[in-house]
Amino acid sequence: MSDYEDEKSDVIEKRHEHVLPGEHVYEGVLFFGYTPPDILDAVKDFEVRDSDIFLFLSERFPTIDTDVADNNHWFTGTTWLQELTWLVMNDGNFDEAIQKPVYFRSPFLEFKDEDLNEVGLDLANPMPSPRILKTHLPTKLMPSQIQTRDCKTIVLFRNPKDLCVSYYHFYRASSSFGDFRGTWEDFFYMFLDGHVDHGSWFDYTRSWWARRQDPRVCILYFEDMKSDLRREIDRLCDFLEKPLQEGVRDAITGHCLFDSMRSNPMTNHLDMFIVFVTGEVGDWKNLFTVTQSELFDKFYKDELGDLNIPFKFTLD
Structure with missing residues (x-):
């Protein structure tokens, strides 16, 4: 066995004892209780419309209870893309955007929290078209009708080192994950092993990268949005076939700048929760040791190195 295989075996054996509330495995993928098996079954049979827009997002973060997070009202790339897409498809309707939370305008399909009256399928089914979901x-767990309908799919990727660090902060701050109190090193190994909610980031990324040539699929990158938001809004308009006027695109850009978004209560759950995550590209350097970075690189090369995905780990 090679030195790399020895290292990988050691990592796989180093599973953390942390158990998610309602933890279960569905078709080989780990989920917490807010994504129960009956919902996952129903998602597969979800009635898809040709006008639907699906946002498939690699950042898998629920919100964070206000009494456990520091005073940082931030959001994730997930919320960022939801708001951008909704505004593009609704011709920059800022009046509604500042009055109705984004998680009701763009429901989380496999999420079920009856206490918050946030059951994704129940919200999605009666929505008028076009729906943003x-x-x-x-891919193996997505609604089966996506394959046959003329709907559009937007996939947002973020470099995995920054994503891993952000996910760690969420695990530590959110009671939804069962009051995780492990160390960064513990979570590092959990992430590599796919022993986190929604399972392996590596498997998820490979499954969606394989669909990149589908004309109904558009892949965006968090780092590109940070680097030139207006350019990415133009890309969205082209893909979604929404020829908005320049003034509307400029207004959406201003509304969706990172600093504007993090202070908007309709996009960061300030009504019930707050979100704790840094949106800086390259923040992973603040937690990764040299050894961890090298080990992560070996894992990445073994799992996805043949795909040549153009991730950016820093912004010049």
Whole structure:
């Protein structure tokens, strides 16, 4: 066995004892209780419309209870893309955008929280078209009708080192994950092993990268949105066939700048929760040790190195 295989075996054996509330495995993918098996069954049979827009997102973060997070009202790339897409498809309707939370305008398809009256399928089914639907599912668990309908799919990727660090902060801050109190090193190994909610990031990414040539699929990158938001809004308009006027595109850009979004209560759950995550590209350097970075690189090369996905780990 090679030195790399020895290292990988050691990592796989180093599973953390942490158990998610309602933890279960569905078709080989780990989920917490807010994504129960009956919902996952129903998602597969979900009635898809040709006008639907699905947002498949690699950042899999629920919100964070206000009494456990520091005073940082931030959001994730998931919320960012939801708001952008909704505004593009609704001709920059800012009046509604500042009055109705994004998670009701763009429901989380496989999420079920009856206490918050946020059951994704119940919200999605009666919505008028075009619906904008968020999910973190790999291709094998997506609604089966996506394959035959003329709907559009937008996939948002983020470099995995920053994503891993952000996910760690969410695990530590959110009671939804069962009051995780492990160390960064514990979570690092959990992430590599796919022992986190919604399962392996590596499997998810491979499954969606394989669909990149489908004309109904558009892949965006968090780092590109940070680097030139207006350019990415133009890309969205082209893909979604929404020829908005320049003034509307400019207004959407201003509304969706990172600093504007994090102070908007309709996009960061300030009505019930707050979200704790840094949106800086390259933040992974603040937690990764040199050894961890090298080990992560070996895992990545073994799992996805043949795909040549153009991730950016820093912004010049």
